[in-house]
Amino acid sequence: MQRVLSGDHVGFSGGTYYGPVTGMAEHHHHGPAPTATAALPVRPAAFTGRDAAVEQLLAALGPGTGPDGEPVLISAVAGLGGIGKTALAVHTAHAARERGWFPGGALFVDLRGYDSTRTTADQAVLSLLRALGVRDADVPATPADQYALYRSQLAGREPVLVVLDNVSDPAQVEPLLPGEGRHRVLLTSRDTLDWLPTRLVRLDELAPDAAVALVERLLRNTDPDDDRAAREPDALRELCALCGHLPLALLVTTAQLRRRRRRPVSALVEELREAQDLLGTLSHGTGSARDLRSVFDVSCARLGPDQRRLFRLLGQAPVNDVSTRTAAVLTDLTESAVLRLLADLDSASLVTPSADGTRWRMHDLVRAHALGIGRGDLPTERDNDVARARLLAHYARHARAADVQWRASRSALPDGDLFDGREAALAWLDAERAGLVGATAWTDRPGCAEHVVAVGLSLSGYLQQRRYLGDAAAVTRAAREAAVRCGDRMHEGSALTHHANALMKLDRRAEAIVASQQAVAIYTELRVPHGVATASCAVGNALYDLRRFGEALTAFTGARRVFAELGDQDGVANTWNGEGLVLAALGRHREAKKAFLQARSIYADQGNPLWEGITWHNLATALGDLGQVGAALTAFRRAVALLVEVDDWYRVAETHLNVATLVAAVGRDGDAAAAWTAAAVAYDRAGAPDAAADCRRRAADRTGRHDDARG
Structure with missing residues (x-):
């Protein structure tokens, strides 16, 4: 087979031919062969957000040595298709050339390792030889000799940078590595290339700010008057998030914005939000290099x-x-x-x-x-359904065990085969929270509804304590829906009660009353007095927040009688605590103090440190209202100790806030500042930085007043 180089011209005009015809091109060479050692692609437009990765690569490509004293001969950029590997490599190669590190030139070959017909090393070496100025007539016949000539050409040159893009197989690269240590090789690949001794840079998606900057620069490069990014900063940020901050997706959406210059960014955001096929919407031309699905398909096919x-x-x-x-x-x-x-x-x-x-x-x-x-393929969808049900059953078993463990005090831990104590249980819940909450949406999946009930009810208390209140409302609502799907009226009532408690903490009091009253109706229908009393407590809590104190007191006292008849001491204590809150709100502080003392005694006997701590806090507030400041401070300190024991840092912070209010009211500004500072530390532990910052500002203010008074 005769190889014809681009630029050659062979004429066949003026004749009639039958059968195969061979044309011979006549070459006329004058002077040395041209070289292409400055053949890097153009620097990528609006390149941004990769400063750290650029510095990593430049540190490896530079004239220095690695940590073992040897030069880093091969550097590699690895990452997901569409993540921007080629852009990073080309930008860095230009930067290295500008520093004068590769006076011998830079060679670039796209090995198309993820295309249907990838470039082999045998094909690539021919391109490299031409770039180095070797004439076609001087290229040896065998690949082995071609590689030897390639290395010989490099040996006679000053340092050269060889950029090999889109590598997918070691066979594409190994024959192309220079034989001389002063040269450098820069590879890009979707694979980590652990079969080569490379200095590897793993590339991830852009940071949110960098993604926004990229889109804004690309729009401005096309039209300096395009101010949509400045006019719609929130929409642009959401657009970048919908693109997963993936450079390829950002380039596609920017192209869509450029095509429709009058279209607001928010309109494209809405289109992506509602898209049934997000990947299809974020692609440009099926099967093209900008078709995300095709890019991912190639990786999966391997x-x-x-x-x-x-x-x-x-x-x-x-x-x-x-x-x-x-x-x-x-x-x-x-x-x-x-x-x-x-x-x-x-x-x-x-x-x-x-x-x-x-x-x-x-x-x-x-x-x-x-x-x-596999969507639409019945065996695949069945495998998916079985996997989801298996995972949800696993979640349910662990969530139930974790719920028991985290509620226990350190001194009275129950036996458990899944978690070694409450810290381990809380650590698991913290790590798996997003997955647990997300899985409760599977109410309509085969084999999942029963487990959704268990997960939702087991998570409710933990989520409320950690102040993930939106999640608490979501999982309890899902538990109720799943219970209805299972025809499980008992758990439906329980889910409604838990849901009402979550709604209360979200200040959705009217909805909370409706949910708790529905629970009362279900338990009454089922003739379950304990359920009726529990739901009545939820009603009482909602009525208390709505300042309907008389109705709230009736709900609590009625529930307490039922709990007492059933011998449920925790239930009795809960109602005493609720009654105390109502009585305090009515200004009946001595009666409130007695109610809180009753509740505190029961919680202490039952070994319930969380609620004992809450009741000590409520008792301290009542004592403060009675003017018994010393006794109140003692009660607050006891509350803090118990709440720290169960890691309820939000309530620890709230307790310190009440201490600050109490001591500030009697002119003890130094003590108030200390309490505000302690509250700030607790809010930090609870993951509430804004509240912590506010407490520190208040502490500084009180410290200033204290210093002025002393002066």
């Missing part, structure tokens, strides 16, 4: 069957960040077996491990792709 199944099932998880254990449950594999498969997905840049290697994150758009795999 996986083995076990890895493909894991990838698909990770897409069924309720969130994009899962533990190794969750992945094992989804696939019904051992953790050691699933770890090997997860490592393969990590190598393919389809998941990202946490720093400690215990959790695995999937990019939102990759997860959307995984979620759609």
Whole structure:
């Protein structure tokens, strides 16, 4: 076969030909052969957000040495398709050339490792030889000799940077590595290239601010008068979030904005929000380099069957960040077996491990792709359904056990085979919270409704204590819907009661009364007096917040009689506590003090540190209202000790706030400042930085007053 170079011209005009024809091009060379050692692609437009990665690569490409004293010969950029690897490599290569590090030139070859017909090393070496000035007639006949000539050409040059883009296989690269140590190679790949001794830079999606800056610059580059980004900053930020801050998706959406210059950013945001096929909407031309689904399909096609199944099932998880254990449950594999498969997905840049290697994150758009795999295929959908039900059963069992453990005091821990104490239970709940909450949306999935009830009810108290109040309302609502689907009236009543308590904390009092009254009706119908009394307490709490004190007192006292008849001491204590709050609001502080003392005594006997601490706090408030400041401060200190024991830092902070109010009222500004500071520390522990900052401002104000008084 004759090879014809681009630019050659062979004429066949003026004749009639029958059968095969061979044309011979006549070459006329004058002077040395041209070289193409400054053949880097143009620098990417609006390049932004990659400063740290650029510095990492430049540190490796520079004339210095690595930590072992040897030069870093090969650097690599790995990451998800569409993450911006080529842009980073090209930008960095230009920066390195500008620093004068590669006077011998820069060579660039796109190896198309993820195309249907990828470039082989045998093909690439011919391009590299031409770029180095070797004439076609001087190229040896065999690949082995061609590689030898390539290395010889490099040996006679000053340092050269060889950029090999889109590498997917070691066979594409290994023959192209220079033989001389002064040259450098920069690779890009969707795989981590652990088969080569590379200095690896793993590329993730852009930071939110960088994503916004990229879109804004691209719009301005096209039209300096395009001010949509400045006019709609919130919409632009949401647009970037819907794109998962993935550079390829951002480029596509920016192109859509440029095509319709009068279209507001918010209109495109609305289109993406409502899109049935988000990946399709975020693509430009099916099968093209800007078609996200095609980009992800290529990566998935390279996986083995076990890895493909894991990838698909990770897409069924309720969130994009899962533990190794969750992945094992989804696939019904051992953790050691699933770890090997997860490592393969990590190598393919389809998941990202946490720093400690215990959790695995999937990019939102990759997860959307995984979620759609096998849709409409009955065996695949059945496998997905079974995996979800298996995961939810796992969640239900662990959530029930964690609920028992975290409520217990450190001195009276129940036996448990799943968690070694309340700290372990809380740590699991904290780590898995997003997945647990997300899984309660599976009420209509086969085999899931019963487990949704268990998860929702088990999470309610934890979520309320941690102040994830929106989540608490969501999971209790889901538990109620699932109970209705199962025809489980008993758990429907329980879910309504829990839901009412969550609504109360969200200040949705009218809704809380409706939910709790519905629970009372269900328990009355089922003739379950304990349920009626529990729901009546929820009614009382809502009425108290609505300042309907007389009705609230009636609800609490009625519930207390039922609990007493049933021998439920915790229930009796809860109602005494509720009555105390109502009596205090009515100004009947001595009666309130007696009610709180009754509740405190029962909680202490029952070993319930959380509610004992809450009641000490309420008692302290009543004592303060009676003017017994010393006794009130003693009670507040006891409340803090108990609430710290159960890690309820929000209530610890609120207790310190009440101490500050009490001592400030009697002119003890120094003590008030100390209490505000203690409240700030507690809010920090609770994850409420804004509240902590406010407390520190108040502490500073009180400190200033205290200093003025002393002066």
